[in-house]
Amino acid sequence: MGRIPCCEKDNVKRGQWTPEEDHKLSSYIAQHGTRNWRLIPKHAGLQRCGKSCRLRWTNYLRPDLKHGQFSEAEEQTIVTLHSVLGNRWSVIAAQLPGRTDNDVKNHWNTKLKKKLSGMGIDPVTHKPFSHLISEIANTLSPPQVPHLAEAALGCFKDEMLHLLTKKRIGFQFQFQQFGMASTATTAPNNGPSTSVKHEDNKDETIEKIKYGLSRAIKEPDMLNPIKNWDTTNFPVSDNREFNYNFASLLNEGEGSPWNQSLCSGSTCTAGGGLQQHKRISNENCGENSEGGKEIVTRNGSTTVFNSDCVLWDISSDDLMNPMV
């Protein structure tokens, strides 16, 4: 029982492709096309699984592929689309000529996630971490905070700790706002006396986060990311080439193309589906027959960018959900 294997595993080579194998596959496909992947390796004289051949072709050998580094414009497009579409790499890659879903996925996982985190933005929700902290705080009643905060933060605690303790970037700005020490490696000397106890210097970072939570509960406006997020004093130590103007992103209007994509306010759930009020930059828009760009998704729904580049979600159940 079980799934039928895609090929005879025993007589199939695996691992890195050799230039000779690449040449055989490319030559065969140039002559015969890519009609039946199961038969291609046999006919091309390759001891490879058809699936492996297909991957090698689509991700590496195809002549229309770009192999160089991603440009900043491409990165911005990826982030923009990811904030709307989540991990739908094939849809995102379709908007980037010459890039494959694997390329986009790898680039996201190795570079862009870290860049966003380095800027204090959660790469899953595309919200500033401070905003997430505020949202968590707003869901907790004050007596619970010290006990629940750490658990609630678990989803991104490691990321924050990495940033705060290893790369030493980012959050001093927020601590300054709380009247705390100006660097993340200094213990809060004027921290709260009630809701958070400073138990152990080893875990002081967690304490600071908890302190932020307790302050957020007392004074929710302090953590409003729109009002308070400013990158003026926000060094991004290992991303100097990444000239992303986050301040302009949060101030509507001109600036980086990213500024039209990321979440603001408390309603955004980007990454979880195509349900949110979104705009994307015009440079990402192609045209369908009615002047809009269609992106057909796996579940059959269709995302359309109209002439104003406004996203619509068209599903079989719900024919037209204007997303604006």
Place this chain on the structure above:
DNA sequence: AATTGACGCAACCGCAATCGG
């Protein structure tokens, strides 16, 4: 100089969707 760990990329795996007889 040797070791270790982080990083980036290619490739694999398994499930879901689609195709076609």
Place this chain on the structure above:
DNA sequence: GCCGATTGCGGTTGCGTCAAT
């Protein structure tokens, strides 16, 4: 409409490279 075969997709792993210790 059914069902097996094929293809597409996203998550994960393996491995080579390089910098830090």
